Amino acid sequence: MAGTMPHAVFVETDVGPDGAAVAYAAELPGCAVVAATPDEAVAGIPRRAGQFAAWLRSMGEPAPTFIGDNWYEVERAAARPAHRAAFSLDELPPSGAEMEAWLRWLELAREELAAAVDAVGDPPPTAVSAIAEQDRTFVTELGASPPPPVDDSLDALYQAREALTGALDAAGPGASGVRRILRVAIADDLRLADDLRAAGG
Numbered sequence: 081m082a083g084t085m086p087h088a089v090f091v092e093t094d095v096g097p098d099g100a101a102v103a104y105a106a107e108l109p110g111c112a113v114v115a116a117t118p119d120e121a122v123a124g125i126p127r128r129a130g131q132f133a134a135w136l137r138s139m140g141e142p143a144p145t146f147i148g149d150n151w152y153e154v155e156r157a158a159a160r161p162a163h164r165a166a167f168s169l170d171e172l173p174p175s176g177a178e179m180e181a182w183l184r185w186l187e188l189a190r191e192e193l194a195a196a197v198d199a200v201g202d203p204p205p206t207a208v209s210a211i212a213e214q215d216r217t218f219v220t221e222l223g224a225s226p227p228p229p230v231d232d233s234l235d236a237l238y239q240a241r242e243a244l245t246g247a248l249d250a251a252g253p254g255a256s257g258v259r260r261i262l263r264v265a266i267a268d269d270l271r272l273a274d275d276l277r278a279a280g281g
Contacts, residue, residue: 085107085150085174086150086151086152086155086170086227087106087107087129087146087150087151087152087183088105088106088107088151088152088154088155088156089103089104089105089106089122089125089151089152089153089281090103090104090106090153090154090155090156090157090167090169091103091118091121091153091155091156091157092104092156092157092158092159092165093118093156093157093158093159093165094158094159095114095159095164098116100114100115100116101114101115101117101118101120101121102108102114102121102267103118103121103122103124103125103153104263105125105128105151105265106154106167106169107144108129108132108133108144108269109183109185109259109263109266110132110145110181110182110185110186110189110265110266110270111125111128111129111132111191111265111267112128112263112267112270112271113125113128114271118156122151122152125151126146126148126149126151129146129151133145133146134155134268135184136188137153138177139188141181141185141188142181142206149158151272153192155167155168155169162217163217163262164260165213166257166260169259170257170259170260170263172259173253173254173255173258173259174232174253174259174262175253175254176222176257178253179248179252179253179258182262182266183245183248183249183262185262185266186244186245186248186262186265186266186269187245189266189269189270189273190241190264190269192269192270192273193211193237193273193276194237194271194277196273196274196280197234197237197276199276199277199280200277200279200280203233203276207234207275207276208233208234208236208237208272209225209236211231211237211240211268211269211272212233212236212237212239212240212241213240214243214264214265214268215240215243215244215265216240216243216244218247218257218261218264218265219240219243219244219245219251219261220248221257221261222247222248222250222251222255222257222258222261223247223251223255223272224243224245224246224247224250224251226240226243227239227240227243233248244261244265245256248261257271
């Protein structure tokens with residue numbers, strides 16, 4: 081059965097000021113686990129993949145069912161200042177259908193983050209600003225001009241995501257870095273949403 085086949089995991093190290101490791105499920109762009117060490121991050125992927133697939137299905141998106149926990153690390157790379165790590169798979173452009181699906185996931189992830197921000201009421205402005213700034217960086221990488229900065233962190237969050245979505249649409253699936261950008265943007269939105277919910281009790 082396809083569900084029992086081994087599944088690839090990519091590991092990004094040295095992420096953020098605390099030097100965290102992030103493991104990504106290669107088959108589910110945006111499905112990620114953040115941990116103190118690479119081994120801990122990879123160990124969390126089977127459970128996270130199940131949660132991520134269930135989340136997609138709850139949103140009306142098709143998602144695979146994974147059987148067993150045969151996930152293994154295939155590649156590791158370190159993040160660099162202002163540039164998240166890329167892996168060999170990121171060099172392959174997504175198909176048109178994949179691009180459409182992942183753009184929907186991107187929108188769903190931002191909706192999750194927006195709901196978490198609303199629930200908290202007063203989210204840490206630094207964390208929200210970091211997401212907006214990353215979106216702006218991605219817009220520049222795609223060859224577009226990011227919007228001018230605004231003072232309000234929430235306005236900046238929505239403005240930057242709108243610009244990123246527009247840049248991805250304009251660039252198309254063949255543009256360099258599209259797969260990496262979608263993977264990281266989805267994962268980081270969901271990570272911050274989870275962190276805000278946890279902090280809010």
